[in-house]
């Protein structure tokens with residue numbers, strides 16, 4: 001008990017608006033009539049606004065799925081663009097209900113920042129991009145290079161580890177905003193652009209001549225990207241966690257946005273539980289029992305979400321790889337609704 005109450009009391013005594021550990025994020029979201037989701041400032045395939053300010057991407061779909069599970073309406077989301085450096089403060093202070101922003105789940109973020117990660121919506125790893133005319137074919141040939149990267153990321157920590165472990169010198173050229181990193185690399189201020197491999201595919205689209213650049217074969221880290229919430233509200237953590245699990249389980253069970261209504265009558269007990277035909281799993285997390293139906297109807301199952309935003313038929317052209325289901329050779333595995 002003391003653990004959850006103390007931060008509220010301390011915050012109130014200081015006269016601060018402290019949402020940390022305030023119990024019912026769900027109640028606040030319902031009273032406000034919309035979910036406030038922290039996203040990137042523009043990363044194609046993950047969270048990106050179009051010219052009209054409509055957001056799309058695999059991280060945006062997580063926000064939409066949660067809004068749909070709560071309100072039955074995936075448009076009830078307001079998106080707050082955040083730089084890598086700003087994102088954790090925005091979540092800690094209560095400015096956003098949820099951070100869904102290509103954020104790597106690490107131990108220090110999970111334990112020291114007052115956050116909880118609700119799962120992984122994209123398994124990634126850090127890579128390097130160079131100009132083809134640099135004449136390099138491996139990251140191990142990058143000794144002495146100037147490396148462009150973002151501040152406040154795992155990226156800058158991993159690059160330091162990698163160069164040190166391989167006894168290579170390097171010079172960091174770091175910026176807070178991702179577009180500044182891309183512009184600096186494109187202008188030749190550095191030899192190498194490093195970030196999550198998905199980010200390389202996404203940001204490459206913004207270069208003047210994408211065909212003049214190549215991604216090197218080395219992947220130097222594990223970057224499990226997923227949504228995070230504040231510590232101290234277990235119900236809200238469950239809502240985010242189980243909505244994400246529902247999309248992965250839906251793919252495994254062959255449930256899609258197109259057939260979800262029909263699948264309610266499938267007779268398979270596992271499908272009946274996920275879709276709220278049997279049991280009261282939705283009520284147990286503070287939602288309606290058909291919460292998963294609403295989420296799946298809005299964004300589709302995990303595969304639909306992947307293919308629409310980052311898959312082979314999109315500009316990013318990414319294969320499922322690690323992000324395939326466990327039974328298809330990947331590592332996506334959601335616990336059962338039971």
Ligand SMILES: N[C@@H](CCC(=O)N[C@@H](CS)C(=O)NCC(=O)O)C(=O)O
Nearest residue numbers: 040041042084103104153154178199
């Ligand atoms: N996954 C890494 C890197 C995240 C990150 O912020 N990457 C940059 C470079 S791709 C980015 O998303 N920029 C987009 C933006 O800030 O809008 C982390 O969690 O630290």
